[in-house]
Amino acid sequence: MTPTDHETLRQGVADALSEIAPEAELAGIDPRRSLRTQLDLDSFDFLNFLIALHQRLGVEIPEADYGRVDTLDGLLSYLAARSGVAAPPRPEA
Amino acid sequence: MFELRLPSFGADMDAAQFVQWRAEPGQALERGAIVAVVETQKGAIDVELWQAGTLARRVAEPGQRLPVGALLAVLASPGEDWQALAVPAAAPSSEPAAPAGQQVSPAARRRAAELGVDLATLARQLPARPITLADVEAAGAPPDQRAEGMRAAIGAAMARSKREIPHYYLGCEINVEAALQALEAFNRQRAIGTRVLFVALACRAIAQSLRETPALNGHCIDGRFQPAAAIHLGVVTALRHGGLLVPTLHDADRLSLTGLMEALNAAVARARQGQLRSSDLADSTITVSNLGEAGADQLYGVIYPPQVALIALGSVAARPVVQQDGALGVARTLHVSLAADHRVSDGRIGARFLAALRERLQHPELS
Numbered sequence: 001m002t003p004t005d006h007e008t009l010r011q012g013v014a015d016a017l018s019e020i021a022p023e024a025e026l027a028g029i030d031p032r033r034s035l036r037t038q039l040d041l042d043s044f045d046f047l048n049f050l051i052a053l054h055q056r057l058g059v060e061i062p063e064a065d066y067g068r069v070d071t072l073d074g075l076l077s078y079l080a081a082r083s084g085v086a087a088p089p090r091p092e093a
Numbered sequence: 094m095f096e097l098r099l100p101s102f103g104a105d106m107d108a109a110q111f112v113q114w115r116a117e118p119g120q121a122l123e124r125g126a127i128v129a130v131v132e133t134q135k136g137a138i139d140v141e142l143w144q145a146g147t148l149a150r151r152v153a154e155p156g157q158r159l160p161v162g163a164l165l166a167v168l169a170s171p172g173e174d175w176q177a178l179a180v181p182a183a184a185p186s187s188e189p190a191a192p193a194g195q196q197v198s199p200a201a202r203r204r205a206a207e208l209g210v211d212l213a214t215l216a217r218q219l220p221a222r223p224i225t226l227a228d229v230e231a232a233g234a235p236p237d238q239r240a241e242g243m244r245a246a247i248g249a250a251m252a253r254s255k256r257e258i259p260h261y262y263l264g265c266e267i268n269v270e271a272a273l274q275a276l277e278a279f280n281r282q283r284a285i286g287t288r289v290l291f292v293a294l295a296c297r298a299i300a301q302s303l304r305e306t307p308a309l310n311g312h313c314i315d316g317r318f319q320p321a322a323a324i325h326l327g328v329v330t331a332l333r334h335g336g337l338l339v340p341t342l343h344d345a346d347r348l349s350l351t352g353l354m355e356a357l358n359a360a361v362a363r364a365r366q367g368q369l370r371s372s373d374l375a376d377s378t379i380t381v382s383n384l385g386e387a388g389a390d391q392l393y394g395v396i397y398p399p400q401v402a403l404i405a406l407g408s409v410a411a412r413p414v415v416q417q418d419g420a421l422g423v424a425r426t427l428h429v430s431l432a433a434d435h436r437v438s439d440g441r442i443g444a445r446f447l448a449a450l451r452e453r454l455q456h457p458e459l460s
Binding site: 021023040042043044047048050051054060061062063064 | 277280281284285286288290291292331333357358361362386387
């Protein structure tokens with residue numbers, strides 16, 4: 001496991017998110033609830049978020065996988081799997 | 094020679110504050126060039142030139158509060174000598190400068206110092222009367238209080254609509270499973286940056302269907318309906334911190350699907366970033382409101398005067414449907430509603446529009 005890579009993914013998500021929802025902070029997001037609901041993202045916001053993620057991390061998420069990236073946990077696991085990084089550590093309960 | 098005047102950005106706006114010039118006298122400008130920036134309840138708006146010319150004389154000054162239609166600048170047509178126009182004709186048409194000894198109440202002067210409000214700038218905006226504490230408070234208000242101004246403007250336009258326009262409402266449920274599957278297949282072939290959203294497909298189908306019912310597309314001014322030759326969709330765009338803007342998709346029925354998506358995405362982005370251009374807020378002939386993503390299954394809109402119709406899209410969701418063979422199945426459907434002006438059209442026209450839209454959405458063309 002390479003923590004720097006998880007950090008890169010997390011940072012990439014945070015940066016991409018700040019472009020779309022500047023007031024959002026990763027720390028304030030419930031990782032198991034829908035990102036779109038929590039941050040009030042419409043389809044334009046969400047598509048632009050995924051475009052920003054693609055520019056930063058090189059991972060292009062197809063529409064068919066949208067159901068797997070709806071939560072922050074889901075998105076980070078998905079990005080880790082797609083970029084060949086081991087699964088991110090589970091947060092302590 | 095031609096004049097650039099402060100354009101109207103909708104029925105809910107009657108004035109703007111001039112912020113800055115973006116062009117110099119003597120500068121040759123293309124049609125669509127950004128000449129100035131004004132501040133309104135809809136945020137800062139770039140004022141574009143609607144025909145090519147050379148800027149000859151700048152009339153408006155930064156800090157001035159101007160009514161819609163106020164003269165901003167004089168321009169020379171191509172081939173004309175701009176310098177001949179650079180000096181105002183005999184009687185100056187611009188407003189007189191603020192009197193040097195303009196009255197300011199002591200409380201206003203103290204508050205201005207606290208808030209960092211420039212009294213000289215304020216004096217230019219309010220040339221005809223003493224500056225009061227309320228003026229200073231308004232000038233020093235942080236940008237988030239502009240949201241209140243936007244709310245008041247929306248309220249005024251909607252109150253006028255409900256007062257003047259006899260609305261009628263029609264709704265229908267449209268099976269969009271085929272359209273969504275076609276769109277998903279289309280998007281699989283495309284890079285992420287050029288994906289098309291369903292709302293773009295829906296807007297295009299709406300615009301094309303409107304060609305068959307011109308009584309829904311245009312403006313009713315002083316009780317007389319003026320059908321519009323082109324179809325310019327105003328697309329209601331919610332802002333993150335509340336409020337609405339309605340950028341315009343020009344000639345939406347003639348754009349390709351990908352062209353419409355690009356135009357829509359760019360206009361929504363400009364609205365949300367507070368960087369609209371004057372053309373974004375001009376000339377819409379009908380409005381589309383899409384609240385389905387916010388969770389509303391159905392909605393019935395309020396017409397934006399002087400328009401005569403509004404189309405509202407509810408949520409797309411898997412719902413039970415009766416199939417052609419009579420069996421019960423599941424498909425993704427969409428509730429569409431139309432609010433229209435009874436002074437201009439009847440329910441039969443509205444129903445014809447919804448039928449045309451249903452036909453287009455059930456047999457979508459993606460090219």
